[in-house]
Structures are given as structure tokens and as C-alpha cells.
Amino acid sequence: MKDENMFEELLQEDDSLTEKQRQILIAATEMFAEKGFAATSTNEIAKKAGVAEGTIFRHYKTKKDLLLSIVTPMMLKMLGPIILKDLNKVLNKDFEHFEDFVRAMIKNRQEFLEKNLKVVQIFLQEVPFHPELKEQFIEHIGKKVINRLIQIIEHYQSKGQIVKLPATTVIRLAAPTIMGFFATKYVLGVKWDDEEEINRMIHFLKKGLAPEE
Amino acid sequence: MKDENMFEELLQEDDSLTEKQRQILIAATEMFAEKGFAATSTNEIAKKAGVAEGTIFRHYKTKKDLLLSIVTPMMLKMLGPIILKDLNKVLNKDFEHFEDFVRAMIKNRQEFLEKNLKVVQIFLQEVPFHPELKEQFIEHIGKKVINRLIQIIEHYQSKGQIVKLPATTVIRLAAPTIMGFFATKYVLGVKWDDEEEINRMIHFLKKGLAPEE
């Protein structure tokens, strides 16, 4: 509920959207997340959005267009800017310790996730069947983020705070740990004391990535 | 090619299956993995399997039945037995060091994955839309594996080889690391030197989970 409102808020801000379009996007997002793209009919979406079926196709040439209209801008306008801009906030602060950087990073990504749970879910569910999505993501998001992360890691390596493995290896070790945290929380739905679990995770990463003596 | 043959071999061994059934299962697995369950038509499956459409429904009451006939036995007959039995091989060996246990575990799971890539892919893709799958998995596989793992972890904790966090927390920290390794390799398709990357990962886990001083 809280999440949806946040998602809807973001739609609200976009003045280029008519009210009906907003309804369509909200309804489609809801249903795609719940039943999957292929198993959701435009008829259902129309009903849920309270518009005529034809109205959907006035705004989105095809059903797939509708999917991309949900996922692409989220990637470009939200994921993109947020990741890059917000990330910069984190990255540029030049936290004294790697540990602090990781903590800020986790918090930042968690906020993004909570605002975009459903769209992220749709993206993850549909990406195997729509190669364009994968390519778009890698091209527009992936590469930039990776490059930025590499800089950061090398920064902390030069400060002697983390082990001198290749930066990509460091990412491969650390990223799943953080993503596993989110997956456990949001996908498996495990309830825990966030604060404590994050502390343990950071401690684990710090030790695991500590420089060799 | 190698993988498919391995999958087909497993089907071959099952004497309760007619030749046509085997063809259907192979075709369906292929298509479900490629296009997703909802986007695959029984007509396509029949054509690819070289049988009449009616034949599918003689063996599987509904299309969903066919999905479950692919995924459930894989879980029960393959995932289940293999995980538990094979895992026992690993777990019971009572490896001197936690590190050796982890290494054996990784190898074991990698073999399983390579034999069942497509079915695992189908499972992961469809699980969000078919709650029974999730429940079945948790009930029949998840719990048992978790319980077994908890024993093991506590065993190594009592030997003073790993940190004395709650066992579930240890799993939450270690599992994503290993799964991240597989995801990077099999989903993202990154090429690397397996041997070396595994060594680094194990080293990371060992350090990250080392007992506190």
C-alpha cells in the first residue's frame, strides 16, 4: 500500500500523462507483477483501470509497448538517474571507511527498492523473455554502475582498507551478499531485525574483504 | 547439448514413460524455458514433440499439469533425492575443515545445476506465478535442507572453525555468495577461470565467517 502510493506519486509527477494513462499504468503494473505479462489480458487491465479496452491501445500501440512503457522509463528515468545521481551522493562523500560506504549504499538501494518493488519485480520476471530488456539494462544502467563501482573499490583498495583482488571480483563477492539480503527480505519475506542483520552483513563483508596480512 | 542429453538421459531411465511422453516432456521443457509457460502453446509443444495435440492431453490433464510434471518430479525425484542423498555424502564425510565442506558443496551443486539448467530455469521463472510451487519447494525441499545445513554449521561452530552467529544467519550470508557465483556464470554468462574464482570465493567465505577473536 505504502509502496504503491509511492509508485503512484511518481506517476503523478509526470505531467505528460493523462489521468487515464496513469490508471492504465497503475493497473498494468499491478497485474503484470501479480500474474506475469503473458498471462495478463488487456481486457483485465482495462477493467481494473476503469477505461475502455480501446483506450489502452490509443496510448500504447501494442501490449508489449505497455510493458516497455512501464519498465523502460523506470530503468531510464528512475533507475538511471537515481542510481547514478543518488549513487554519486554516496560515492562522492568519500566515506572515511569502506564500511560506511557499504552501509550508505545498502540504505540507498533499499529506499529505491521499496519505492519500486513491483516494477523491479516485473523487470526481473520478464527479462528472460525479452532480450531487449536485458540489452537495454546492460547498455544504459549496468555498464555505468559497474564502472563507478570499480572506481570506488580501487579507491578503498589504495587506502589499504580492502583486499587487492580485481575490482570485478570484489563486486562479484559483495553484490550477491547485499542482494541476498534484499531477496531474503522482500522475496522470501523473512522477518528480522533489519538493523542487526545489516550490521552482521557489513561485518561479514568487512572481514571477508579485509586486506591480507 | 551436453546438458540436454543429460536431462534426456534422466528421462530415459524412467521406464514408466512412453516414448511419446518423453518427447512431450523434452519439447515442453525446451519451450517453457525459452518462452515461458504462459507464452507457450500446447500446439507448439505438440509440433516440436512430433505428436498430436490430443496426445498431450491424454497424458496430462491440463497444460498446467504438464508444467508440474516437469517441475515437481524434478524437485522431488531429482532435486529431492539428489540434494538430500548427495548432500549427505558431502555432509557426512565430516570434512576436517569447513572450507573443505564448502568446496565439496559447491562442486556438488554445480554438477546438479549443469544437469538441470533448463528445469531450474523454468522453476525460477514460474515460481512467482504458481504459489503451489513455492509451497511444495519449501515443504519438501527447503525445510529439510535448511535443517541439515543448520546441523552442519553448528558442527563447525562447535569445532571453533566459524563464527558463532545464529546458523540461519550464517546460511543467509554464505548462500547468496555461492548462488551469486552460479548466477554470474550461468545467467549472466560471464566467462572466467572457475578454479581460481572458486578459490577466491572460498577464501572470502572463510575470512568472512571466521570466528571473532
Next chain:
Amino acid sequence: MKDENMFEELLQEDDSLTEKQRQILIAATEMFAEKGFAATSTNEIAKKAGVAEGTIFRHYKTKKDLLLSIVTPMMLKMLGPIILKDLNKVLNKDFEHFEDFVRAMIKNRQEFLEKNLKVVQIFLQEVPFHPELKEQFIEHIGKKVINRLIQIIEHYQSKGQIVKLPATTVIRLAAPTIMGFFATKYVLGVKWDDEEEINRMIHFLKKGLAPEE
């Protein structure tokens, strides 16, 4: 190009038409001729005419209305007047010989056709599906032309220049010959030396309709 301009010119002269209406009529004529009435959408017409879809319906209550607005006035205002008035020019000249009358007639009809190719095409294509068109044509055009032709033919019969068959039979024999000439030229697109082919045709008609000895 030349033809269209001629057609557009005729629309231009009609002061009762707004610019938008003209555009609509031109676009509709083009598309109806090319794809047929039923297979042309009002949306396409609007786009081609550069107007909003609603604008079409402000001027023409229904799509069929638009068809009739193209075909009927062409019949009444163009076919009608032109046929009758222009025809009179031919008929009244009281050509010395039947042969000269036929030649003038062919030339006159050819000019008309070239100015109205598309509308004639639409008329011929749609007349089977819209009985009103057929009736309108017979009522307003057909009868008058036939009656006039009968007078002419009887005139030349009385001068002993053509065979004394019933006038309608003479029309039935001569008309298809002339129409066949146009069809071969404009429908089949056969290229030939007009002058010579017309001479042969007239010679054929003259001989074929010559009085019996």
C-alpha cells in the same frame, strides 16, 4: 499526377467546400480507389488528409456518407452535366456521318475518363455492394443517356448509314467495343498507338453496323 490535379481543380471550383473538406475528399478518393471502401479506415483518411478524425464526421455523418459524397456528386454534377451537356455538343453537331459521331464520342468520353479515373474506379468497384448507387445511376444518368443515344441512332438509321436493328441492340453492340477500348487501355494498361487503334475500332464498328444490302 495530371489526373489528380484535374480532379482537385474541380473540387477547387466548388466554393461550398472548406479547405479541410477538400483535403478529406481528395484523401478519401485516393484511398477508396486504392484499397476499396470497406478496407479503408476513417483513421487513415484523416491522417492522409491532415485533419482530425472527428473533422470527417463533422462534415459527413457516416463513412458511407463520405463515399456517397464522392460518388453521387460526381455522377450528378460531373457525370450528369458533363455527359449530357458535353454529349449534346457532340450529338447536336449533326455530324454528316455516323463515323464522325462515333469518333467525337470516343474523344469526349476519353477526356471525361481521364479527368475522373479514380472516381469512376471507385464507382465501378463499389456499385455491386451499394444498390442505391446502381439505382441512382440508372435513374439519373443511364436512362437519359440511353434515350438520347436512341434518338441519335435512329437518326443515322433514317439516313441509311447504319443497319436497321433495334436501337438498343445497336447500343449493346457498339458500347462494349468502345468500353473495351478504354478498359484495355486504362485497366489492363496496354500501351498502343491510340490514333491507329481508334481508327481500327471505328472501321470495325462502321463495317459491323453497316446497313444490309
Next chain:
Amino acid sequence: MKDENMFEELLQEDDSLTEKQRQILIAATEMFAEKGFAATSTNEIAKKAGVAEGTIFRHYKTKKDLLLSIVTPMMLKMLGPIILKDLNKVLNKDFEHFEDFVRAMIKNRQEFLEKNLKVVQIFLQEVPFHPELKEQFIEHIGKKVINRLIQIIEHYQSKGQIVKLPATTVIRLAAPTIMGFFATKYVLGVKWDDEEEINRMIHFLKKGLAPEE
């Protein structure tokens, strides 16, 4: 009624057609002739044929396929063979007089037309919108018939029975006369004494095409 039965008879003879297919073809032919291809819905056809809409698409991949399945075989299997084989009967008899040949020709074509009125109507109505039809016709029917006719005409020219114009010109003069006869009778629906009207037409052709002195 008589015509339809004759058309249905011909369908009956084709053993490769199921009963349902026959019904579909009969219903589609009826409706296409009446309302035109574009204005006829597959739903209507299904209802009229007494089958489910899906059944149409089991036999004919698209609606256009259905059109071609009506028109093409009529052209190839009926028009083709009949024209060529039957025509040969006429052409090879080596009628003493050109006049007799024309008379036989008219009779032969009239029989064909009466058996295939509706399909011919559909063909003529749709040919402007489906260029393949035109090409198919020219390729498979047109050229062969024209070539054969040229032989015949040159035969009678060498016997001194008809004027020594280019054979194609003779065809261009004679064909519309005969087709005009059919059009007047079957399209305009004029009632007359066939026998007498045919005699007049033949006399007209004979005189019109008589050799120059």
C-alpha cells in the same frame, strides 16, 4: 439456385475436402459475392456455414487464404482446365467458318459462366485489391488463352475469312463484344431472346471483321 447447386456439385466431387470445409467454402463464396471480401466477417461465414469460427482457421490460415482457396482453384482447376481443354474441343474442331467457331465459343463460355457466376463475380470484384490475383490470372490463364486464340485467328485469316489485322487487335475488337453480351445479361440483368441476340452479335462480328475488299 441451379447455379449454386452446380457450384456445390463441383465441390462435392473434390474428395480432399471434408464436409465442414465444403460448408465453409459455400458460405464464404455466397457472402464474398454478396458483400465483398473486406465487408464479410469470419464470424458471419462461420455462422452461415454452421461451424465454429475456429474451424475456419484450422483449414485456412487467414481470411485471405480462404479467398484464395475459392478463387485460385477456380482459376486453375476450373477456369484453367475448362478453358484450355474445353476450348480445345472448340478450337480443334476446325470449324469450316469463323462464324461457327465464334458461336461454339460463346456457348462454351456461357456454360462455364453459369456454373461459376459467383466465383467469377468475386474474382472480378477483388482483383483490383489483390494484385496477386491479377498476376496469377495473367500467368496461368491469360497468356495461354491469348496464345491459343492468336493461332485460331491466324488460321481463319489464312483461310481468308477474316480481316488481316494483327491478331491481338482482332481479339481486342471481338472479346468486348462477347463479354458485353454476358455483362448485359448477367450483370445488368437484361432479359432478351438469347438465340436472336447471339445471332445478331455473330452477324455483327462477321461483318465487322470481314476481310477488306
Next chain:
DNA sequence: AATGAATGAGTCTTCATTCAT
């Protein structure tokens, strides 16, 4: 057991037409 023709509900999409602006 296997077939494949038949089904009719359902799919995405287009259409002619309306109406508030």
C-alpha cells in the same frame, strides 16, 4: 494409445462514431 478435427471462449487489436473542450 494416439490422432487431429472441432470447438467456442478468449486474445490482441482496430473501427466508426461521439463528445467535451
Next chain:
DNA sequence: TATGAATGAAGACTCATTCAT
């Protein structure tokens, strides 16, 4: 007068499923 968003009925076509052979 002109617009173009909105409509919902209808369009072509697909689907999972059934059943007589």
C-alpha cells in the same frame, strides 16, 4: 469549426481442451 481522447462493439485469429475414430 475543429479537435483528439474515449468508447465498446466487432474484427481476425489463437488457445486449451474434447471426442469420435
